[in-house]
Amino acid sequence: xxxxxxxxxxxxxxxxxxxxxxxxxxxxxxxxxxxxxxxxxxxxxxxxxxxxxxxxxxxxxxxxxxxxxxxxxxxxxxxxxxxxxxxxxxxxxxxxxxxxxxxxxxxxxxxxxxxxxxxxxxxxxxxxxxxxxxxxxxxxxxxxxxxxxxxxxxxxxxxxxxxxxxxxxxxxxxxxxxxxxxxxxxxxxxxxxxxxxxxxxxxxxxxxxxxxxxxxxxxxxxxxxxxxxxxxxxxxxxxxxxxxxxxxxxxxxxxxxxxxxxxxxxxxxxxxxxxxxxxxxxxxxxxxxxxxxxxxxxxx
Amino acid sequence: xxxxxxxxxxxxxxxxxxxxxxxxxxxxxxxxxxxxxxxxxxxxxxxxxxxxxxxxxxxxxxxxxxxxxxxxxxxxxxxxxxxxxxxxxxxxxxxxxxxxxxxxxxxxxxxxxxxxxxxxxxxxxxxxxxxxxxxxxxxxxxxxxxxxxxxxxxxxxxxxxxxxxxxxxxxxxxxxxxxxxxxxxxxxxxxxxxxxxxxxxxxxxxxxxxxxxxxxxxxxxxxxxxxxxxxxxxxxxxxxxxxxxxxxxxxxxxxxxxxxxxxxxxxxxxxxxxxxxxxxxxxxxxxxxxxxxxxxxxxxxxxxxxxxxxxxxxxxxxxxxxxxxxxxxxxxxxxxxxxxxxxxxxxxxxxxxxxxxx
Numbered sequence: 003x004x005x006x007x008x009x010x011x012x013x014x015x016x017x018x019x020x021x022x023x024x025x026x027x028x029x030x031x032x033x034x035x036x037x038x039x040x041x042x043x044x045x046x047x048x049x050x051x052x053x054x055x056x057x058x059x060x061x062x063x064x065x066x067x068x069x070x071x072x073x074x075x076x077x078x079x080x081x082x083x084x085x086x087x088x089x090x091x092x093x094x095x096x097x098x099x100x101x102x103x104x105x106x107x108x109x110x111x112x113x114x115x116x117x118x119x120x121x122x123x124x125x126x127x128x129x130x131x132x133x134x135x136x137x138x139x140x141x142x143x144x145x146x147x148x149x150x151x152x153x154x155x156x157x158x159x160x161x162x163x164x165x166x167x168x169x170x171x172x173x174x175x176x177x178x179x180x181x182x183x184x185x186x187x188x189x190x191x192x193x194x195x196x197x198x199x200x201x202x203x204x205x206x207x208x209x210x211x212x213x214x215x216x217x218x219x220x221x222x223x224x225x226x227x228x229x230x231x232x233x234x235x236x237x238x239x240x241x242x243x244x245x246x247x248x249x250x251x252x253x254x255x256x257x258x259x260x261x262x263x264x265x266x267x268x269x270x271x272x273x274x275x276x277x278x279x280x281x282x283x284x285x286x287x288x289x290x291x292x293x294x295x296x297x298x299x300x301x302x
Numbered sequence: 303x304x305x306x307x308x309x310x311x312x313x314x315x316x317x318x319x320x321x322x323x324x325x326x327x328x329x330x331x332x333x334x335x336x337x338x339x340x341x342x343x344x345x346x347x348x349x350x351x352x353x354x355x356x357x358x359x360x361x362x363x364x365x366x367x368x369x370x371x372x373x374x375x376x377x378x379x380x381x382x383x384x385x386x387x388x389x390x391x392x393x394x395x396x397x398x399x400x401x402x403x404x405x406x407x408x409x410x411x412x413x414x415x416x417x418x419x420x421x422x423x424x425x426x427x428x429x430x431x432x433x434x435x436x437x438x439x440x441x442x443x444x445x446x447x448x449x450x451x452x453x454x455x456x457x458x459x460x461x462x463x464x465x466x467x468x469x470x471x472x473x474x475x476x477x478x479x480x481x482x483x484x485x486x487x488x489x490x491x492x493x494x495x496x497x498x499x500x501x502x503x504x505x506x507x508x509x510x511x512x513x514x515x516x517x518x519x520x521x522x523x524x525x526x527x528x529x530x531x532x533x534x535x536x537x538x539x540x541x542x543x544x545x546x547x548x549x550x551x552x553x554x555x556x557x558x559x560x561x562x563x564x565x566x567x568x569x570x571x572x573x574x575x576x577x578x579x580x581x582x583x584x585x586x587x588x589x590x591x592x593x594x595x596x597x598x599x600x601x602x603x604x605x606x607x608x609x610x611x612x613x614x615x616x617x618x619x620x621x622x623x624x625x626x627x628x629x630x631x632x633x634x635x636x637x638x639x640x641x642x643x644x645x646x647x648x649x650x651x652x653x654x655x656x657x658x659x660x
Binding site for chain 2: 048050095098099102104105106108109110112113114115116117118120121123124231235238242273274276277280281283284287288290291292294295
């Protein structure tokens with residue numbers, strides 16, 4: 003552990019490598035976290051199946067490579083397919099848990115997460131998979147820093163997709179309706195907005211974003227049926243730190259989390275990656291609690 | 303009424319006593335059933351009676367298991383050396399050593415789990431609602447991962463528990479009665495607990511924590527004690543189960559978050575949370591259905607589990623007893639003002655857990 007730390011100090015270039023990797027991965031975390039913040043803010047539903055939607059998108063890309071197609075074509079398919087899947091899930095489950103107490107939505111989506119991960123386990127097996135994209139890896143600093151081109155492509159796609167979603171939320175009628183509903187659902191209903199459709203659309207948009215993120219994850223990293231829960235936790239960390247409806251904070255936190263994870267994986271060893279993610283979650287929650295306690299004292 | 307209650311309790315106790323003698327082939331399954339009842343009951347202290355829905359109670363189960371394993375082995379051998387050999391070292395326990403070890407281990411597990419609960423409680427009890435559920439889930443997952451990386455307790459490879467001295471039939475009966483006794487003790491303790499001021503206080507926390515605090519209920523203290531009670535019994539059953547299985551491993555045996563950890567929530571919800579008998583009923587039903595149908599589902603049982611949870615939560619949240627209390631409120635000693643329209647039967651059912659028991 004200390005040796006790894008010394009390596010980082012002696013070879014500062016490695017820091018650049020870890021930072022770059024972290025930022026490139028973090029961009030994709032930001033997508034899933036933005037989707038979670040959207041659903042949380044608009045519908046007050048905490049989706050614990052978020053990560054499993056991501057992994058589903060990943061398996062769509064994986065299936066494409068199985069049939070000899072380039073996984074990048076899976077991006078639009080995953081987006082549209084997961085949009086439809088999200089609508090279906092909304093119609094049978096989420097519609098009935100909106101407005102119930104908080105734990106109901108949490109537990110229902112946790113059940114959904116178990117269902118999805120086990121179904122994927124049965125269909126695709128529990129092996130770690132990746133969608134081979136066939137891009138080159140480029141080297142900088144005498145080969146000390148390597149960047150796979152696919153990671154860069156993924157970053158560009160992630161940024162493009164996120165920008166499209168943001169413009170959609172700002173400009174389109176549906177985007178305005180979503181924002182109106184999140185501010186005050188009752189007032190939105192009074193003004194003639196079909197909030198049920200807005201909720202359905204929001205949830206579907208979230209799962210579509212997750213699906214697209216999953217395709218990118220499958221190309222630059224690995225997927226496995228049980229990895230979903232880690233993505234859910236990452237999304238929760240990011241949203242808890244960044245707050246709802248603050249896109250800039252979501253992106254900054256996501257990039258920071260990506261980098262923090264890369265560093266901890268390097269220093270502690272890769273087998274502690276999941277542990278470090280979960281420990282960050284616990285730390286973030288405790289930090290939040292301390293903050294809230296201070297706020298409470300001010301009120302008293 | 304009184305006679306029928308005595309007959310009911312007596313019948314259950316008698317059935318529990320003779321079950322392994324009548325059906326010796328199912329001793330392990332019935333022992334697990336008692337464990338499931340204990341799980342559902344302990345989850346319900348927090349989740350049903352106090353309104354703090356924890357997804358990480360399984361932590362205390364695993365903690366108890368590991369504590370008892372370390373205590374039992376360290377009585378005669380160095381634990382680090384034992385785990386480093388990956389089961390190559392066979393320790394000979396004399397009868398006296400084994401039995402003192404196991405009872406000391408169980409005691410240490412119970413105390414250790416309570417200590418864990420108090421420490422973690424300090425960290426998580428400021429969290430409310432979904433943050434509490436996610437925080438506890440996070441702590442349980444983190445503990446499993448950290449234990450899996452800790453070589454002293456065997457890491458991901460796990461620890462083999464001391465071997466029971468004696469006949470396999472005696473062994474299974476021994477652990478059966480341990481599980482049985484633990485579940486019965488938990489039930490009796492909770493039945494008494496819910497009839498005291500303590501029960502009223504934690505119900506008040508569930509209904510409105512801020513108001514309860516304003517009324518002078520030391521909410522933090524009550525939350526800590528309730529959490530410790532759950533941890534105490536989970537620690538005991540963890541130690542017993544670790545010995546019963548004979549092998550302790552972090553992800554599947556000690557901290558099985560998506561099996562036992564979520565079963566306990568599902569069972570309590572199925573039976574009706576916030577009642578004394580609801581978790582028991584839910585656990586029996588859940589375990590019976592699971593044991594009977596599981597093997598016929600050919601791998602799809604986990605998918606079915608997810609579906610059961612979703613359906614249970616979304617369509618049948620009040621549970622069996624909650625539904626019954628809505629249907630026949632008089633039987634549960636509830637007074638319903640018919641003129642006031644359809645009241646929330648769920649909450650009324652929860653308001654009188656002691657009555658629901660009789």
